[in-house]
Amino acid sequence: MEFITIKVTCDPALIDVLIAELFEAGFDSFQEFDDGFEGSCEQSQFDEEKVAVLFNEFPNVSFTVQEQEKINWNEEWEKNYDPIIVGDKCIVRASFHESRPEFQYEIIVTPKMSFGTGHHATTYQVLDYQMELGHQGKKVLDVGTGTGILAIMAAKRGAKELVATDIDDWCIENSEENFTLNSVKDVTLIKGEIDEVKEANFDIVIANINKNVLLDQIGAYADRLNERGQLILSGFYEDDIDDLLRKANDYGLQKTHSSVRDRWAMLALEKRSV
Template sequence: MDYLEFKIACLEEYREILIAELAEIGFDSFLETEEGIEAYAPENDFDRSSFDELIDKYVVPAHISVQENIMSKVNWNEEWEKNYDPIAVEDLVYVRASFHPAQPEFKYDIVINPKMSFGTGHHATTYQMLLHQAELDHQGKRVLDVGSGTGILAIMAKLLGADQVEAFDIDEWCVENGNENFQLNEVEIKMDIGTIREVDPQGTFDIILANINKNVLLDEMEIYTELLAPEGLLLLSGFYTEDIEDLLERCTPLGFSLVKKQSKDNWAALVLEKK
């Protein structure tokens, strides 16, 4: 399958916003560069009108320029090795690819070969979720990772002592990649494919991790409520700081109270407790 490659030069503060919005319209692989980002989409599924509308929206404020190419039979592993840099989440977590050496000064080491999946720690939402996780007691807990992507949050839960972790994603490539990453980190997790309604997790969970997007979170909030044990914790991200109030308006009537909130690069993350 051929891929369309877009080399997008933009202001640095718009990189993560563009990645998130391009992911919403069918792009499934991204690389950050000195000039901006490189974004990839399957040629057969490319939505030209949605792409043009998105670029028009940001072309002036983000100072965007675009170069477009077709890439045949992409060696994604080679592309990632050329462009993927490790991430230090403060002094707690070192997220690296398998071709990077470990850094023993960090408390937790996570190996992620992301290929085309989303959630590497580079994005502000994943970064904040990892920080929130590191502050919570996972020992012996049952954890659900909704929209797991690369599996990075599920892996972190296991490293923090979770007894059982269930993960799933709607994207077949994410599921394949996530299960590979679980093996790399030697954690006993298996990622399933489907939405939360299709996967239909059973029982109750002590912690639910949901780093998706605002609309999905709002739609699935009642399901999270049903699956979460009393005094269980719900960690949310994937939305902008201006969306916090909308999320809280949805959560509060369902019995959630806000424990903590934070933001990075205009992306928000919340920790909520089920009363």
């Protein structure tokens, strides 16, 4: 399978906007840098016309597009991937690192193109909050699961039923592999958008995606939550919190917790009857 990589050089203030726009143009995996970011998608999803129109609106932004063959991500990540320690209880490590049994939660990942290894501030914050949130016996939905790391934490915290979704073949492949590495069984893994999740009555819904998708889908998350269920959102900046809270209030979702790390934010909300 071939894929397209686009490397964008831009003002950091534009990164979130451009990533959201490229997501709409078919890109689904992103990595940020100080001076821009890279985005990737399967070649079949690449819409060259949409990308050209987008960047015509941003004349001070430069970009390059490259076709690539499928990469041996195990080999690539082994060169650069360092374990992540979340708080003092959790370590996220690759399979080629030594085990660290002194941590209460040890999550093993085989990183590919999928977002969500714990390095990014959004994933880190959700993991940190999950260690404080009761999961025992709960039914949990992880939307946009990526590496599957948040669903894995839910399982380790005692969730009784897990559903995970993603729109990307890479993420489905990677999350399946990571579920196996962490002995997480009986996960219902769905390739597709939130509308493909026909179940409801979830106690916890997690969505670490991006602001535009969250604003568009927050009603669907609320519909799938039990009364007093918890919705955990991340993938947006601190400046976006108010916009998300206004939208959340339309669906009876009330803020219970928030955090910020490196300008990135996380919100925890509870569903309450309006």
